[in-house]
Amino acid sequence: MNTTRNWQTPVLVVLCGGILLGLSMGMRNVQSLFMLPMISERGWTREQFGLAIALQNIVWGLSQPLMGMIADRFGSVRVLLAGSALYAVGLYLEATAGSIASLNLGAGLLIGLALSGTAFATVYGAVSRIAAPAQRSWALGMTGAIGGLCQFAIVPITHGLMGALGWAAALVVIALLFVAAAPTSFALQDQLQEPPAAGQSMSSAIRAAFSHRGFWLLNAGFLACGFQLAFISNHLPAYLMDKGMQPGVAVTALAIILLTNIVGTYYCGYLGGKYSCKYLLSGLYLIRSAAIAAFIWLPISPTTVYLFAALMGLTWLGTVPLTNGIVSQVFGMKYLATLFGFVFFGHQLGAFFGVWLGAHMFDATHSYHAVWMIAIALGLLASLLHLPIDDRQMDFAKPLAA
Template identity: 50%
Template sequence: MRASHPPPSAHAPARLSMVQVLLCGALIVTLSMGIRHGFGLWLAPITMERGWTRQTFAFAMAVQNLSWGLAGPIAGMLADRYGAFRVLMGGSLLYAGGLVLMSQATTGPAFIASTGLLIGMAQSGTTYAVVYGVIGRQIDPMKRSWAMGVAAAAGSFGQFLMVPVENWLIGHLGWQQALVLLGCAALVIIPLAWGLREPQQAGGPTRPQQSIGAALREAMGYRSFQLLMAGYFVCGFQVVFIGVHMPSYLKDHGMAPEVATTALALIGLFNVIGTYAAGSLGQRMAKRHILSAIYLARSVVIVAFLAAPLTPTSVYLFAAVMGVLWLSTVPPTNAVVAQIFGVQYLSMLGGFVFLSHQVGSFLGVWLGGLLYDRTGSYDIVWGIAVALGVFAALVNLPVRETAIARPMAQPA
């Protein structure tokens, strides 16, 4: 006898169009991530005109990473509770204001407050965690990992596209006017966010199945969530260390500055391929195996890069392969979180995982400079990056991807 089910419209909320969610979400991530990827281009003109040391600029960038990470869970919590549109709109306004104030800051503390705190908070409300929450709730689970890969690939394309655009703006308009123009571009996130306004559930709002506190206690006490956070810490350490310190590493070995610029562009370009591929593979194979393979491959690639003779060709090859592995951890990690805990608090839980990533980012960029100043080389930090990659490959293997067992809710 065939079981009868009520029509979906009686219980399930209407969903946004998948094309609409992916288009608006991808464009938001492209703008937000693309703007921040080019911040290194402002280091020389700002420090020279203001008479600051590079440490002032670098510390503001480090504060930005921590601010982004610390504000991420809060932005995710607000998005889960009040809707992504409001958070994206607030993040867009903060982004625009932070960029304008960055152009006008004449003291170190003012620069740190605008570039570090304000823009860091803005990024927490305009990037992956908030957009992935909408994707998780609005796109069918059978296509969720693929859709997250599309959004991550958009952010990677933003890195490839926006860096030369920002370089052109600085050269033709000056660094201050370029920042103001980017602030105006950040406001475009607001109309795009309108396309991510989620419909109310049919029949009116319903009582949440789980409180925020219960969701946090459940996730923080769950072994697989802890392992995912540990892996994401490694991801942040590796990519930010390489992204920030590789140009100096190449310069120390006699490479022309154009080699580093081309290498960073190649990382952004090949990251489009890697993130999309990781999201697509996540629909067909265990995501923990994908993550383990990515982290292990990073260690192998770093070892091969350090062992081979250093030439422009070897640098470009390293950048291309590392680009494929760069942010390809993002779609499977977030898809596993959704798979285990559901999508009700996906933005908040994704924010906590990303906080771990940003702590790793802070340590990667800080230790790179500290150990270089003390030893005169990056050898120790390269070794740490390799060891951490092996560690992350191992800790992701025991992750359980099945939905967490919860007591049955009482019927209304």
């Protein structure tokens, strides 16, 4: 491990990082289970609920670079602790929301800020810095796998809490889980032992990234990822119920996505240490588009739903360690959280449109078909955009071209 702390073992780091990541992303992924009971009780529309979750995604994207800068300069622990606290408060406000404004504040603004402090950029940035170079791909893959296991567990836990206590009390209980998990942040005390590349400061790293064509191609490709994942995780349960499926089919499908995500994320991290990340990403987006196309064109049944969920799960969050790998490979480790935060804005811009457009077009047309088609097209485009990325390490000592 790239650290002087003897207690900070590889197993402890990836375990605690996986728990925080899994709890954060798991709660985001099950927001769709709350949509129908919440709008039914409050008298809201799908678009109103969808706009709050879309706001969550865009706030996450906008605040991620800032959270990354704080983590890079002052360490990840402060950011993780603040993010856990914001998540707990946001869930409580969502549970007690009596108006759309309150819903937007809790589920939108606060949880969006919380995600920027507890999810990929902060956790993967800390793990990348703590892990020795030879262990880095393994550590990222294992952190993602443990996170995936926690995300999987959140689905039946949330479903059980909603059945036993109701949707509002379930949100409060999960808020308390964030309070209980917050101390695991201390295992991710990161400290880069190696100096940054010659001539590299935060401002020079940002300028270099913004002048790099591959950086913007990575951003554009990540937009497709955000659109697909946010649309599916937030609208798949409602889509299946509209098609006559029982509620249990949707819950099982989400669980399958998150279960197979464990395998997919681990192996994507593992393969990213052996093969070109950009070609792996191109292949993942191609597989996703093919899976979506088959799903919407084949007759729907529990079997096709579960097969679709399994295929999507294998590619679900595997894009993140691979994208993180390209950023660190090209621009180095020192400002990884900051630069990944900027790339992640593309992901969250796509997520905003995936959630909001899905709800808006359904309310307008009573169908999700057009949004599925957009998801296919974006996946194909992302597959092509990754191919020309120049993933060679950048020389920061060399002046930037005008």
